[in-house]
Amino acid sequence: MTQPIISIIIPVFNEAAIIQTAIERLKDNQDVEVIIVDGGSQDRSVELVLAMGVSFAERGRWGDGENKLKLMIASEPGRAYQMNAGAAIAKGDILLFLHADTQLPANYQSLILETLSSSQVIAGAFELAIDSQTKSFRLIETMVNLRSRLLSLPYGDQAIFLKKSTFDKLGGYPNLAIMEDFELIERLKSHGKIVIASAAVLTSPRRWQKLGVWQTTAINQLIILGYYLGISPTKLRNFYRQIGRNKKF
Template identity: 50%
Template sequence: MTKFGETNRLSEIITQNIATATISIIIPTLNEAQNIKAALASIQPSTHIEIIVVDGGSQDETVNIAKSLGVKVISAAAGRAKQMNAGAAVASGEILLFLHADTCLPLGFDVMVREALAQPGVFAGAFALRIGAEQPSLRVIEWGVNVRSRFLQMPYGDQAIFLTKKIFNYVGGFPDLPIMEDFELMRRLRSLGKITIISVPIITSARRWLKKGVWQTTFLNQIVIIAYFLGISPQRLRTWYRQEKFKKF
């Protein structure tokens, strides 16, 4: 297909009535009983919303909690990319929003998402990041994340990525990788057009920073990104990341 033909096709894909579009919120879970209730509570009140919890085999009360709150729950093979793609496949909404189970959306997120996607040239978006703990070092991390997201148009999965289902299908969904699936999706989307960042932040759990240490976790994340660019396989990176994540200095 010529570049002109590709542009026309993309224009047709993103031309739809966003103002009244249903948002399907897809939440991948694996043993998130301590967090899922707060994440689900942050979605209300909102309008034209569908919630899909995609469980990867939880051994705790995650599934029971979600079902008790009237949320649709489906099962999928464990793995964030697999679970999010499974949720997208059954979603009925015109807009998809991928929410981590330890993350809470801001009040009025539904209006903000629709307004963001209605802007000319916008293909996807995410929220600014707020980490739910008071350590000053976390404010530095937030600043770095928000600068990267806004100026490089590279938000990550913990910022509640959203886009239309048509665009999601067009780029092939999340690549089936054991790690870096959100990074790779953003690279594909950025090649199409603008990725917007809503300035009102989501609030995500500080657990992964506090468990290992703020600077150690940040350093580990950057090493993974560099290694990925150098061509080290995602499977090998995932194994190494898990080992380092739980290793004590």
């Protein structure tokens, strides 16, 4: 029996500091296709990706159709658009959406196949671990993993995965300025179970470190509340960016 192919889609924007490490971790994995979708980086991200022997997509045509490492330049900015663009050209049976600063567990392939083998399961994700010894992060991890399991509500940094046929049937990620992963999971929940695999991804603490652990947590909850109250995703994104600009370093 042929092993299902997993297409790993990595949306990228100004990730020159880490993108080669992210690709290096995945490039030798069997039965895996890696698609990097750049959203208009202004640093050396694209140059560094191409330096690793990645095929470049220009106007939808691949230089080497058999290369398992592929780079796509999105025609529009925005994470949702980038992930949908990557999914559109993916050849895999299963899609895995991965942040560039997140590392998958060693046995991620078998866990994904096991999770999706049940007819009742429509999608999955991993538990979250944060790459820092700071004690406050242990509480964040506990909160995230409880939310994920009790509410079936993982977020994008937990590496959401599902069958490509399911993704296509639902129309992919909604093209929102923010909260696109939240909205996709809510739609998926009405069609089947969301399962959290019994292993954790390891993600960078950088987004919490930028504004502070508890400030970031509070802001995230405010954005979720605002989304529930009907505030437009564009306004919520601008609110988040404004806070980041006003932060003194």
